[in-house]
Amino acid sequence: MKKQLAIVLALTLSGAAFAEDSVADIWKAKCQSCHGADGKAKTKMGEKEKIADLTDAGWQKRHSDEKIRDYITNGSKENPKMKPFKDKLTPEQIDALVKHVRSLSSESAAAPAK
Ligand code: HEC
Structure with a gap:
């Protein structure tokens, strides 16, 4: 019984932690390979496909x-x-x-980068 409770608690806690930094994690896992960590698309795919710089104020x-x-x-x-x-x-x-994507804007570049 006690063990079960511990497992439930552990799952709940890890779930909460995931929800908190999931956006950065999703970006890293699903977007970064093409758009780059900073959204500027300075990647192989970005250059080949001419992906827009998502931080560009005009683009935003x-x-x-x-x-x-x-x-x-x-x-x-x-x-x-x-x-x-x-x-x-x-x-x-x-x-x-x-x-x-909005937070990548160069106009909000004053905000500390993560
Ligand atoms: C396999 C490479 C690849 C991945 C992975 C990828 N993208 Fe893209 N993305 C592109 C390409 C190429 C374009 C340019 C599309 C075009 O020219 O119409 C693009 C365009 C965009 C645009 C619009 C840019 C514009 O020019 O208007 C947004 C926003 C965007 N991606 C967000 C994301 C997000 C968010 C993710 C992750 C969930 C993601 N992308 C994952 C390749 C990728």
Whole structure:
């Protein structure tokens, strides 16, 4: 009985920790290989596919949250390399990624980098 409780507690705690830093983890696991850690797409794939610098202030202005969410959810219609993530991520995770993309903006570069 005591052992079971400990397991439940351990699972609950690890779940909470995951929820907390999951956006950074998701970015690292699913986006970074093409978009780079900083979103500037200074990667092999980024250069080959001419992926936009997501930190660029002009790019940020041209893209509404809805547009970014649509890109992540449904992928790019122009470039199949940017795949739809709707089957891989929950709507909550996609929302968190939209915020993450916003936080990459060079205009908010004053904020300490993680
Ligand atoms: C296999 C490489 C690859 C991965 C992984 C990837 N992307 Fe992309 N992404 C691209 C490419 C290529 C484009 C450019 C699409 C275009 O030109 O229409 C793009 C475009 C985008 C754009 C729109 C940029 C623009 O030009 O308007 C956003 C936002 C974006 N990706 C977010 C993400 C997020 C968030 C993830 C992780 C969940 C991710 N991407 C994972 C390759 C990738």
